[in-house]
Structure formats: C-alpha cells, structure tokens
Amino acid sequence: MEECIFCKIIRGEIPGKFVYRDTQVVAFHDISPKAPVHVLVVPVKHIESVREITPEDQELMGLLMLKVKDIAKKLGIALSGYKVVVNNGESAGQLVFHLHLHLLGGWKKSPGWEV
Ligand code: AMP
Ligand code: ZN
Numbered sequence: 001m002e003e004c005i006f007c008k009i010i011r012g013e014i015p016g017k018f019v020y021r022d023t024q025v026v027a028f029h030d031i032s033p034k035a036p037v038h039v040l041v042v043p044v045k046h047i048e049s050v051r052e053i054t055p056e057d058q059e060l061m062g063l064l065m066l067k068v069k070d071i072a073k074k075l076g077i078a079l080s081g082y083k084v085v086v087n088n089g090e091s092a093g094q095l096v097f098h099l100h101l102h103l104l105g106g107w108k109k110s111p112g113w114e115v
Contacts, residue, residue, distance in 0.1 A: 004098045034104060042100045075103075081108075084106060
C-alpha cells in the first residue's frame with residue numbers, strides 16, 4: 001500500500017476537501033492555495049509524475065483533462081479562465097510525488113490576487 005500523502009487522502013486516512021471523486025479521478029482543494037480557486041486533480045492510480053506514465057495510462061491521462069474541464073465549470077471559473085499546471089521533478093517544484101494537475105483560477109472575483 002502506497003504511503004504517499006495523496007494516496008492517504010484518497011483512502012480517507014487524512015482529510016481532504018473533495019470537490020469531485022470517482023473510481024479513477026479525485027479532486028480536492030490545495031491546502032495552501034496559490035490562487036482564489038486552487039484544486040488538485042489527481043488520478044486514483046499512484047503514478048509519481050509524467051516521467052512514469054506509460055502507454056497503458058493514455059486513456060486515464062485524457063480523462064484527467066476532461067475532469068479538469070468539468071471541475072472548472074463546477075467551480076464557476078470555466079469562462080473567466082484558469083491555468084492547469086503540472087510540476088515534474090524536484091527542480092520544477094514537485095513536492096508530492098503522486099501525479100496531479102493544479103487547477104488555478106478565480107482571480108477576477110478576488111481583486112487582491114495577482115495572476
Ligand atoms: P507540487 O509542488 O506540484 O508537488 O504540489 C503539491 C501541492 O500539494 C502543493 O500545492 C501543496 O500545497 C499541496 N498539498 C500538500 N499537502 C496537502 C494536503 N494534505 N491537502 C491538500 N493539498 C496538499
Ligand atoms: Zn500516491
């Protein structure tokens with residue numbers, strides 16, 4: 001069983017503020033938001049980073065992006081705009097080695113935030 005923090009959140013062993021979950025993809029609010037809306041979209045399958053994806057993951061990778069689209073709509077940032085960021089490897093700032101897409105948006109509604 002994976003000991004990584006995101007696997008523990010997915011298994012419910014540590015709390016997460018979920019905005020979406022199904023058997024393949026989950027999304028929860030980042031604990032330290034860098035934007036007014038900052039959600040992490042995460043495959044249930046433990047894959048460390050883009051470096052470790054395989055052709056077997058092709059469908060799952062497509063599904064992740066479709067979920068980003070749906071979750072952005074659900075959170076009300078689809079039309080105002082958002083960023084999708086994936087950090088890969090330590091020098092790129094990856095801290096949690098379970099692949100995740102940062103979905104960042106909502107700046108227009110929060111004047112104090114800079115893009
Ligand atoms: P990265 O630097 O791309 O690996 O991003 C990891 C992200 O996970 C950071 O933005 C952290 O704030 C976030 N994070 C770490 N621990 C938790 C947690 N327990 N719940 C939600 N987000 C977390
Ligand atoms: Zn994991």
